[in-house]
Amino acid sequence: MAALPETMRAIDPQEPGGPDVLRLVERPVPKPGPGEVLIRVAAAGVNRPDVMQRKGLYPPPPGASPIPGLEVAGRIVALGEGVETEWAAQAVCALISGGGYADYAVAPIGQCLAVPPGLSMTDAAALPETLFTVWTNLFERAYAVEGDTVLVHGGTSGIGTMAILLGKLFGLNMIVTAGSDEKCARALEIGADHAINYRTQDFVEEVTRITQGRGCQAVLDMVGGDYVPRNLACLADDGRHVSIAVQRGAKVEIPLWEIMRRRLTLTGSTLRGRSVEFKSLVADELAATVWPFVRDGRLRPVIDRIFPLEEAAAAHARMEAGDHVGKIVLSIGG
Missing domain, CATH: 3.40.50.720 (NAD(P)-binding Rossmann-like Domain)
Known part of the structure; x- marks a missing residue:
């Protein structure tokens, strides 16, 4: 795989507040641990828990990235220890506990689902959560x-x-x-x-x-x-x-x-704080029962609006206004 940069763009507010705290900053590119992969993020879904976290009402669980974002789609660019090499360069979408509003994000491999042909990265990012x-x-x-x-x-x-x-x-x-x-x-x-x-x-x-x-x-x-x-x-x-x-x-x-x-x-129930083992079991169930509908085109998310990463504040403002229908997505690149 190609050499990775040391730093990346990210939205990582240091204090709670309104949408205006969501500004681009520079952060180190994370490194995948055992059983994890590093994803070059193409798109990330925006969810109500992201808004709550921004307001200081929903802190990330222990060990999770403080960067908002609970679902991403992109291509795997690095493998952690124990991850099979067949995942290298695979396009995936993933449920994560944080870190999605950035150029790169780490995900447990068990929480990744392969993006089939015909599914856009925007649609893929709007599915996991x-x-x-x-x-x-x-x-x-x-x-x-x-x-x-x-x-x-x-x-x-x-x-x-x-x-x-x-x-x-x-x-x-x-x-x-x-x-x-x-x-x-x-x-x-x-x-x-x-x-x-x-x-x-x-x-x-x-x-x-x-x-x-x-x-x-x-x-x-x-x-x-x-x-x-x-x-x-x-x-x-x-x-x-x-x-x-x-x-x-x-x-x-x-x-x-x-x-x-x-x-x-x-x-x-809540989902974010559940174990990697539980989420991996759910991913396996989805791969067997729901993903066939995704592969054949019968299941596609309803997309409301797509914002570039640098307009994350506008994305949050739209969610809080309550006028959206379906998913709001950040387009990030890759």
């Missing part, structure tokens, strides 16, 4: 199976659009919420079966109407707070509620008797 999240929560924790009806909040977010796309590939009936009639229309275009404008409609009443009073089998919730008891009212008996974010608050009062009487399951 949402794909790992939706797969582990909707299909593993909520046990969603073909024929189930699922309610997903934030239907036009990166998570929401991926949930719609995966749900349709695996035979789910997808109900989503969104904050405007325009976003509801986009959700239906993407593949949702029903879209509810939560600003003008009561989503509990709408789910009851849509399901003819039966309720849904699972709820994927990014809202938390006062949404949780309302979500439980949407569930059918034996339904599963999965929490993955708490945008409206982390504390809630829930009706325990209803949970007992109707045998409801409340669960949830």
